[in-house]
Amino acid sequence: MTPPTISVVIPAYNEGARLPAFVEQLTRSCLVTVSPMLELIVSDDGSAPEHQEKGRASVEAARARLKEAGSPHRFRFLAAGRNGGKGSAIRRGWRESDPQAGWLAFLDADGAVSAEEFLRLASLAATSRDVDVVMGSRIRMAGRHVERSLLRHLQGRVFATLTDLHFHLGYYDTQCGAKLFRASMLRPLLNRLREDRWLLDVELLVLLREQGARPLEVPIDWADAGDSKVRWGVDAARMFWGLKKMHRRLKRPQ
Template sequence: MTPPTVSVVIPAYNEGVRLPAFAEQLTRVCLVTPSPVLELVVSDDGSAPEHVEKERASIEAAQARLTGAGSPHRFRFVAAERNGGKGSAIRLGWRESDPRAEWLAFLDADGAVSAEEFLRMATLATTTPDIDVVVGSRIRMAGRHVERTLFRHLQGRIFATLTDMRFQLGYYDTQCGAKLFRASMLRPLLDRLQEQRWLIDVELLVLMGQQGARPLEVPVDWADTGDSKVRFGVDAARMFWGLREMHRRLNRPQ
């Protein structure tokens, strides 16, 4: 079996409706794009049984198509016993991924970043030797298409500003759901990851930055799916408080 160049975790929680369509899109793109070789690990985060059944069936069907076509890409499905959050699902997927992969990545299951866009990012990562982190960014600019409500845009800018005030990361967008990391730098850090939910993005960028990782922020096309799992007010408050606690933890002397 051809070793993957990129192991991509797709965290999924009750994604029985959206994931099958996205898996079909990923399959179509993989069938016409032989490299870089992807291992697509759908990591279910304790979904309801009916969603798990639909997710698993869609991944098995996608893998059957790839196998039948002789494609080097492959899908896998892993499942947690209970809901732990996006960060927990990503860590589970990376633990179960192929240890030979040169890059570790994650991609949101909603398809807001399309399969074509992710393959563009993966190709850029694997063909550019002087970068270690590739981060998708929802920047409205010529040549890029970003569909996003004004409220979610403003909420994102406030969060990005607070994040930069705490950590001085220098990214325009830390929360876009498509990121790739050089595996040789990230694997030694996996046991240090503690964030269970959405702050996993910031934690990863901070830890990689502390190791001297060379970043590249890539403007991507992005389409708001209109079905965010982030709850207005409650989760925003948790994220803002979480930034404070993370800053204290990651800047504590080792």
């Protein structure tokens, strides 16, 4: 079997209402796009049985359609025994991914980044020789369409500012749920990753900067899917406190 160019982990927790439609969207895009070749891994993060079953069934249906069409792309489904967080689900998926993949990626399950937009990023990564990180960015600018509530936009800008104060990464948007990493740079870091939830993005970018990774932040179209699992106030406070803890941890010699 030809190895995939990109292994994409889609972390999912109780996404039975949204995930099947997004898997269908991804399948349609894969049926009309040959390159880059994708391994799409739905990594269920200990969802309730009814949600997990819907996710598994959607992946099985996608696999059957791709096989029938002779498509080189492939879908897989992984299930955790208990909920461990988005970061945990992503790391699990990467560890189970095809070791021959040239790029490792993750994509949020809510469909806020469409299949077509993700494939645009994937094609850019697969054809770039001087880039090691390709990350979507929700920048409101001419030619791009971003639908996002004012509250979530403001929360994002505050978080981005605090992240830059701690780590000086220089990115506009560290938390967009579509990122791709050159596998040769990311795989050696997998055992160093500790963040189980939303701060995995920042941890990855900090560690990859230490390795000299060359990043590219790409403005994308984004449509807020609603029903965010990030709770204003409680989770924001946890993320901000988590930044401080991670900053102290990453400053210590390894």
